[in-house]
Amino acid sequence: MDEFRATPLTVGQAIEYCWERLRDANVFYGHGTDNPWDEAVQLVLAVAELPVDADDGVLPHPVSAEQLQQIERLLARRIGDHVPLPYLLGRAWFAGLEFGCDERAIIPRSPIAELILHDYQPWYAGPEPSRILDLCCGGGCIGLAAAYYSNARVDLVDVDSQALSLAAENRTRLGLEQRVSIQQSDLFQAVAGNRYDLILSNPPYVDAGDLASMPEEYQHEPEIALGSGSDGLFLTRRILADAANYLTDTGLLVVEVGNSWESLEQAYPRVSFTWLEFERGGHGVFALSAKELQEFSASLR
Secondary structure (H helix, E strand, O other): OHHHHHOOEEHHHHHHHHHHHHHOOOOOOOOOOOOHHHHHHHHHHHHOOOOOOOOHHHOOOEEOHHHHHHHHHHHHHHHHOOOOHHHHHOEEEEOOEEEEOOOOOOOOOOOHHHHHHOOOOOOOOOOOOOEEEEEOOOOOHHHHHHHHOOOOEEEEEEOOHHHHHHHHHHHHHOOOOOOEEEEEOOHHHHHOOOOEEEEEEOOOOEOHHHHHHOOHHHHHOOHHHOEOOOOOOHHHHHHHHHHHHHEEEEEEEEEEOHHHHHHHHHHOOOOOOEEOOOOOOOOOEEEEEHHHHHHOHHHHO
16 A cells, blocks of 8 residues: 555556455445446546546556545545445536535436436327426436436425435536426425426335345435335335326326335236336336326326
């Protein structure tokens, strides 16, 4: 370690060093990366103030002594305290956009990003969306990305005031104050009477068993944003019961339930959920159209 601090390293050498440290450590990946190499790359590029999408041309770039010390400090917290890297860096990337990221909200990582970038196709069949709701928005990444890549007006709602304060900062960061509203709300409470072309939601969906056994990294995230009852479906049940009242006739509901998808299928055996597939990975995201919600309304209450 002393040799690392004393030796003038390049970006490439620093990445190799971080990779070795992370590879040999008992850390969990799942907050934007899934392996030690990608995490090492993100860490070093961030400290070296280089673009996150930099190519191999930056590998010979020198890393200063001060930057090496910062890398060491970050590695110590990542490995010793199991703090997820986005919290250490104070930023995360979602749908190609940079968001502020801290422990007020969970770290952006939903596969719904891919859906947004593909204009909700082929599942959304209505006109160009003019109103979108991000339900249980956390730090706002889903709704803000939806606004950034469209001309729609977007409402962000969440019950957690701390998460909403982060969402407001991210709204300013992206310059979306004119088209994005932020409201504290217990699900649909604050948007009564509104109708949306799209309702996008990544609600808490971790069941009690998984919540108790999650890796230490997840313990740095707000528990209110993760757990949702014994089967992980407490909030999802409420969303399904009311969503039809907030969609336009051609509207679409998209909800992420992650590993709780099997419990959802068992809880609603008469409902034909459409499970979305993603090129970049991810699972447990379903879609139901307004028409389907009406058709299955008796089974959803």
